[in-house]
Amino acid sequence: MCQINEEDDEAFQALKAAAENKTAISRKCMSCDQDACVVVRIADPMCRKCFEEFFIHKFRSTLSKSNVFGRGERVLIAYSGGPSSTALLHLIADGLSVNARRRLQFQAHVAYIDESSLYPESIDIRDKVTDLITNRLQHPLHIVPIDDNLDKDHDFQQILTQRTKSLTAREELVRRRKLKLLFDIAIRENCTKLITGDNCTKLAAQILSDMAQGKGAHVALECVRIHS
Known part of the structure; x- marks a missing residue:
């Protein structure tokens, strides 16, 4: 059984106070001296505007240095409507704009899997996705229901419940x-690559889930680095 004495507790509280002071939002932005709203790289406070510029720059430079996408290549972007895929979509749209530095050179297609048959409350999301992708960002949009290509006698909701x-x-x-x-859409639309908006938290959770289910041998294939 673990025990914490008074000295250990005092040391812990001192470290906690130091960490809170180091990442305090009341600090000034390191670039423009405005009030900071986020701390990056452990000890670099930034305001909203400077953080957005920094984030966009890192995104573009990472893609340009990796040489993953070729000029004119058709790329499929998986969009779920969540915050991660929405951020990814806006980063790509900004990188494809005419005035962008280090402009992305691939052709973006967007795919949305309609899950309204599983979650009826999400039926309104489809119209919002169509408005965002088609009207505002003006990307080709491919909407496919999750029960697509299933026989009429096989309902996906029923399969989930019974199987x-x-x-x-x-x-x-x-x-x-x-x-x-998503793979079927990519093949049909001649897209050579698929981009998903997975963040580090989701990837970590998926890796732990795979290991708990006895699929640890396949973890390396789920998060493998691309070598050109």
């Missing part, structure tokens, strides 16, 4: 189904 025994299995089946549909 899976746990919530983990249901989530994994939905994830695999969405990836399969």
Whole structure:
């Protein structure tokens, strides 16, 4: 059984206070001396405007240095409507704009998997996605229902209920189904690459989930670095 004495507790509180002071939002931006709203790289405070410029620059420079995308290459972007994929979409749209420095040279197509058959409350999201992608960003949009290409006698909601025994299995089946549909769209539209808006938290959770399900041998294939 672990015990914490008074000296250990005092040291812990001192470290906690130092960390809070180091990342305090009341600090000034390192670039423009305005009030900071975020701290990056452990100890660099930034305001909203400077952080956006820094983030966009890092995104473009990473893509340009990697040489993953060729000029005129058709690339499919998976959009779910969540914050991560929305941020990814706006970063790519900004990088494709005419006035952008280090302008991205590929052709962006957007795919949205409609899950309204599983979640009826999300039926309004489809119209919002269409307005954002088609009218505002003006990218080609491909909307596919999650039960696409299934026989009329096979309902995906029914398959989830009858063929899976746990919530983990249901989530994994939905994830695999969405990836399969995205691959089908990419092949149909002659897109050579697929981009998903996975953040580090989601990737870490997926890796731990795969290891817990006995799929640890395949973890390296889920997060592998591309070598040109």
